[in-house]
Amino acid sequence: MPDIAIQDPPPLYAAHRKIYPRAVKGRVRSIKWIVLIVLLSIYYIVPWIRWDRGPGVPNQAVLADIGNARLFFFWVELWPQEIYFLTGFLILCAIGLFAATSLFGRVWCGFTCPQTVWTDLFMWIERKIEGDRNARIKRDAGPASADRTRRRLAKHAAWIVIAMATGGAWIMYFQDAPTVVVDLLTGGASAQTYFFFGLFTLTTYGLAGFAREQVCTYMCPWPRFQGAMLDRDSLVVTYRDWRGEPRGKLKEAGHGDCIDCGACVHVCPTGVDIRLGQQLECIGCGLCVDACDEVMGKLDRPQGLIAFETLANLAASTAAAARFAPSPARLQAGMEARRPLHIIRPRTLMYAGVLSVVVAIMLGAFLLRDTLTLTVLAERAPPYVLLSDGSIRNAYTLKLADKTRDAGRFVLVLDGPHGLALTVQDAEADAQGRPILPARPDAVATFRAFVVSPPGRHGDDSERLRFRLQDASGHVVASGSSVFLRPHH
Amino acid sequence: MAKTPERDPHSGTATTGHDWDGITELDTPMPAWWLYTFYACIAFAVVWMVLFPSLPYVRGLLGYTARADFAASMEVQTARIAPMMARLREATPEAIAANPELRGFALAGGRIAFATNCAGCHGSGGQGALGGFPSLADDDWLYGGSFADIHKTIAVGVRNGDADARGIAMPAYISAGLTLPQIGDVADYVMSLSGTGTDPAAAARGAPLFAANCVACHGERGEGNRDLGAPRLNDRIWLYGGDKASLVQTIAYSRAGVMPAWAGRLDPAMINMLTVYVHALGGGER
Numbered sequence: 001m002p003d004i005a006i007q008d009p010p011p012l013y014a015a016h017r018k019i020y021p022r023a024v025k026g027r028v029r030s031i032k033w034i035v036l037i038v039l040l041s042i043y044y045i046v047p048w049i050r051w052d053r054g055p056g057v058p059n060q061a062v063l064a065d066i067g068n069a070r071l072f073f074f075w076v077e078l079w080p081q082e083i084y085f086l087t088g089f090l091i092l093c094a095i096g097l098f099a100a101t102s103l104f105g106r107v108w109c110g111f112t113c114p115q116t117v118w119t120d121l122f123m124w125i126e127r128k129i130e131g132d133r134n135a136r137i138k139r140d141a142g143p144a145s146a147d148r149t150r151r152r153l154a155k156h157a158a159w160i161v162i163a164m165a166t167g168g169a170w171i172m173y174f175q176d177a178p179t180v181v182v183d184l185l186t187g188g189a190s191a192q193t194y195f196f197f198g199l200f201t202l203t204t205y206g207l208a209g210f211a212r213e214q215v216c217t218y219m220c221p222w223p224r225f226q227g228a229m230l231d232r233d234s235l236v237v238t239y240r241d242w243r244g245e246p247r248g249k250l251k252e253a254g255h256g257d258c259i260d261c262g263a264c265v266h267v268c269p270t271g272v273d274i275r276l277g278q279q280l281e282c283i284g285c286g287l288c289v290d291a292c293d294e295v296m297g298k299l300d301r302p303q304g305l306i307a308f309e310t311l312a313n314l315a316a317s318t319a320a321a322a323r324f325a326p327s328p329a330r331l332q333a334g335m336e337a338r339r340p341l342h343i344i345r346p347r348t349l350m351y352a353g354v355l356s357v358v359v360a361i362m363l364g365a366f367l368l369r370d371t372l373t374l375t376v377l378a379e380r381a382p383p384y385v386l387l388s389d390g391s392i393r394n395a396y397t398l399k400l401a402d403k404t405r406d407a408g409r410f411v412l413v414l415d416g417p418h419g420l421a422l423t424v425q426d427a428e429a430d431a432q433g434r435p436i437l438p439a440r441p442d443a444v445a446t447f448r449a450f451v452v453s454p455p456g457r458h459g460d461d462s463e464r465l466r467f468r469l470q471d472a473s474g475h476v477v478a479s480g481s482s483v484f485l486r487p488h489h
Numbered sequence: 490m491a492k493t494p495e496r497d498p499h500s501g502t503a504t505t506g507h508d509w510d511g512i513t514e515l516d517t518p519m520p521a522w523w524l525y526t527f528y529a530c531i532a533f534a535v536v537w538m539v540l541f542p543s544l545p546y547v548r549g550l551l552g553y554t555a556r557a558d559f560a561a562s563m564e565v566q567t568a569r570i571a572p573m574m575a576r577l578r579e580a581t582p583e584a585i586a587a588n589p590e591l592r593g594f595a596l597a598g599g600r601i602a603f604a605t606n607c608a609g610c611h612g613s614g615g616q617g618a619l620g621g622f623p624s625l626a627d628d629d630w631l632y633g634g635s636f637a638d639i640h641k642t643i644a645v646g647v648r649n650g651d652a653d654a655r656g657i658a659m660p661a662y663i664s665a666g667l668t669l670p671q672i673g674d675v676a677d678y679v680m681s682l683s684g685t686g687t688d689p690a691a692a693a694r695g696a697p698l699f700a701a702n703c704v705a706c707h708g709e710r711g712e713g714n715r716d717l718g719a720p721r722l723n724d725r726i727w728l729y730g731g732d733k734a735s736l737v738q739t740i741a742y743s744r745a746g747v748m749p750a751w752a753g754r755l756d757p758a759m760i761n762m763l764t765v766y767v768h769a770l771g772g773g774e775r
Contacts, residue, residue, distance in 0.1 A: 382616030385771060388629040388724035395626075395771060425769070450771065455725075 018140075019213060019271040021123060022133035022263075026290025035111050036120055044165065047172035051075075054405055057442075064174050070442075079403060082369070088362045095358060099351035101229040103343060105236040105308070106284030109223065115215050116283060118166070118208035119269065122159055129155045133266055159209045160201070167200030213270035217281050224280075231311075233342040237284050238309040239264075239275040242318040242334050246326070250299070256326045257305050263295050264288035264306055274306060302331065313338045372408070372439065375399040376467050376480035383485045390455030392486045398424075398447040398467065400478070402439035409438045410477060412449070416465035419457045420484060424449045437469065451484055461488050577758040582636040585765050592765060599766025602759050606751070607767075615770040621728055621746035626771040629726040632656075633715045634774035640764040646750035647718065654750060656718040662702065663741040675699050676736035682711040682723040685731060 051061035051074055058065060063072040071078040071086070078085055097108055109116060130136050130151050139148050171180055171193060183189035184197060207215055216223060230236065239258075248255030258275070265273045267287045272279055274288050292306040320337035324330030379395040387393055402408065412435045414422040424435035425448040439445055449467070453459065462483045469478040495504050497515055504513040519527075541549040548554075573594055577585060585591040604613065610622045617624035623631060632642045632655050641655070648656040662672055671694075678695030680686035700709075706719035713721030720728055728746070729739050751760055767773075 379614060381612065381614030382624075382626065385616065385624065385626045386725060387627055388721065388726050390725040393627075393771065448769075 016214065017271065019269070020133045020136050020266075021269045021271075021287075022266040022291075023127055024267040024287050024290045024294070026287075026293055028286035028290045032111060032120065032285065032287075036117050039112060039117055040121070044169050047169060047177040053077075057405065058176060060176055062173060063176070066174060077403065079401070085362070085366065088358065088365070092355070092358055092362065095351060095355045098229050099348065099355060101226055102231065102234055102347050102351060105230060105234045106223075106226065106282070109216065109226075109283040110237075110285035113283075115207060115220070116269075116285065118162075118204060119212050121162065122208040123269065125158045125162070126155055129158065156209075159205055163201045163205035163208075164197075166204040167197045167202075170200045171197050213281065213283075216270060216283050223283075229347075231345075231347060232315070233310050233312050233345055235308045235310055235341070236278060237274060237282060237286055237289065237306065238311070238314055239277075239306050240304070240309065240314065240317065240334070241275065242314075242321040243331055244275070244305050254326060257296070257301050257331070259295070259299070261295055263291040267291040278311075310341070312342070370478065371403040372469070372478045373401045373403075374467060374469050374478040374480040375401070376482040378482045378485070384487065386487075387452070392453045394451050394484050396449045396451070396467070396482055398437070398449050398480070399444050400437055400439050400447065400469070401444045402441055405441045407439065407441050408471070408477075409436055410469040410471055411435070412437050413468050413470060414451065414465060415468050415479075416451075416484065417459055417463050419454060419459075420463075420465070421452045421454070422449060422467075423452070453484065453486065459484070459486065461486060574756065574758045577761050578756070580761065582640055582761050582764040582768065585761055586636065586768065595762040595765040596769060598759070599762040599764075602755070602763050603766055606755070607763070610748075615767065619727075619730055621744060623728060623746075624726070624772075625767050627726060628772045628774075629721060629724060630715065630772065630774070631713075631718045631720055631728075634768070634772050636764055636768055636773075638715070639767050639773075640760065642748075643760050643763055643767075644750065644752040647748040648745055649747050649749055651750055656745075657706075658745055659706070659719075659743045661741060661743040665702075667698065667702070667740075669737075669741065671695075671698055672737050672740045673733070675703070675740055676733050679711065679722050679736055679740075680731065680733065683725055683731070685725075 046062050047060065049061035050059050051072070052059055053072075058072060060072065061074050065072065069080045071083075100107055126136070130139065139151075142148070168181070168184060171184075175193065180189060180193065183193065189197075211219070244256045244258030246255055247258040247260040250259045264275065265271070265288075267290070268274070269285060269287065270281045270283055272281045274282060286308060289306050289308065293303040296303045296305055316337040316339065317334035321330045321334035324333055375398070377397040377399070379397060383394070385393045385395070398412075400410075411430055412422065412424060412427075414420060422435065424437065427435040427437065427447065430436055435449075437445070437447055451465065462485055464481065465484050466479055466481045468476045471477050495506055495513070496502070497504050497513065500515065503516045505516045507514060537543065539549065540551045541553055543549070573591075577591060577595060577598075580588075580591060585595050603611075603615070607615075611617050611625055612622070615625035617626075623629075628634070630638065632638055632647075645651065645654050648654060648658070662675075663669065667675070674691045674695030675698050676695070677686055677688045677691035678693075678699050681689070681692040686692050703711075706714055706717050707722050708714060708719075711722030713719050725731070727735070729735050729744050751763075755763070
């Protein structure tokens, strides 16, 4: 047997390395706080907005009423067959995300993704209760103590309260908010409600409290393919190595601007070192920008050693700065080589184009959306009936869907070849003997219509018909088409 | 296979022992969790076989049968609709049709009952079929199209041997005094009644024969007789075909469609529902 060293296979799982992000102040951090407050406010407050729609209808502005198969959004009320509006809206969101990514890099990941927002909130609580990075590292490494236990309990209790509020708010998008809160608190909610409440509470607690950056690194598909939207002109969080290298101690001469203080690594919520270049784990939150700016400010050096920068500019600066030794001249040469943000390029134009087309289609479909639809189904068994006088009769099922809540009454008229007579089973007639169809508010009313071709009238085997629904003033409010069939001669 | 399994020098895992041009396949053992899940499934199957009927002629300890399960759920459903069925049993078909709630239930239930019991002959939409299966969707009725008439026809049936069944027998005229040419003339006359005749001379010869043999049941102008179930002959609807050959066949050898009486077979509520449903197919008379 040949003597080959047997290597252990590489481990399938990377051991979890606990990350202790440090607090940081700065411009990016302030923007992140504002975004966090705005987004969380929207999430928690929206279910409580009321919107009067009349008696017997939910008065919640945003509600997915699964039981009654209705989606309420302020003045809009969608039926299940209009779910494509939701699909279109999601397509819009996706293209918008692509466009924003190609322009500004991972702004979704770093600023607005729920995983980032709730993790940020949970980390803030963690700092408030357990102290900042060094205090936490020290306490975790130290011996067990009553103080540590007390703080941990307090932290988890606060997390669970927030998680419950988050899970509860999610339920409120599907049930009347005030009712479901009372039900949840008094034990009167259904098992299903408690299940989903518990599920979203647990996922919030687990994902924001424990899984954190591992969600972005291992679970989320978005980082895997968003590279396809980024190019050399997208803004990404970048370490300007042409300016910072070679790193070295502050006191020693001949070094770049990076003093290797590690601030950028300590504040990073995913624990990466941005100075190593672009990497999958970086969510583009820009906290290292703030951390480095703070240090540069203290050293009286220009800020922006770490910045939102394009790879094209980084390459240009690197080329321009290459012939200089670390010096203010190098910095100047590098910064002067930069070009303004290249916003208009084929990629962004394409996303903008697709976005406008989808917006136009969606808007058009939405504005032209019918609130009253007439569906005509020709009966197939039998396709026609021979009457005793030799007439041919066809029967149709009419489905009148009224998405409004006004109990409208409409006259049905037949638009087709001359000589065909229309009747509707069990329907009232107006003064001219035309059938009247009463709509059912917010429901589908079904009618059975007969069209008779008198004996001796000749026509094609299949004649096109149009059923038109008129309001009191004679305007056609809905119509549906079908055919009149007769035996083949 | 007492041979010691060959081991792969790199991983130390046993191989399958096959060698394909120097390539061998590792015989990596299954993961423990997979193996234990597999054993748990076997244990579950054994418990299942003891509790539930799994082998021929062996009843499980729990005494479960799919048939009993079905009967139990039928009982639940029957109990659920019992109050409605009681109301449908008490009400007349007219009253049911006039009450939107009862009518909706009757039409829905009637559709199912019709598909189960009637569609075999009358078609899924009540369109009937040539050869003696009357259309229930047209405006031509052998025994009447009012609620009461339809209800009675469904309840007692047609020529099924019961004393109170509807319909009488038509003689076979080939053995009741008419010759085949005479029968042809009568057929031509019958066609002329509905305006489809092509031979006026034959029809004129057939007229006195029709008057002598047919008017008693079918009426002087072929208008039919609903009490006897004698079809109307002066319209365009034919139970067995309106061409001359079919009519000659009908007159010569007679026709006699039958229909079972449903009174003993179906719940009276069901018959009421069927009556409302059939009445609504398109030909119901008031």
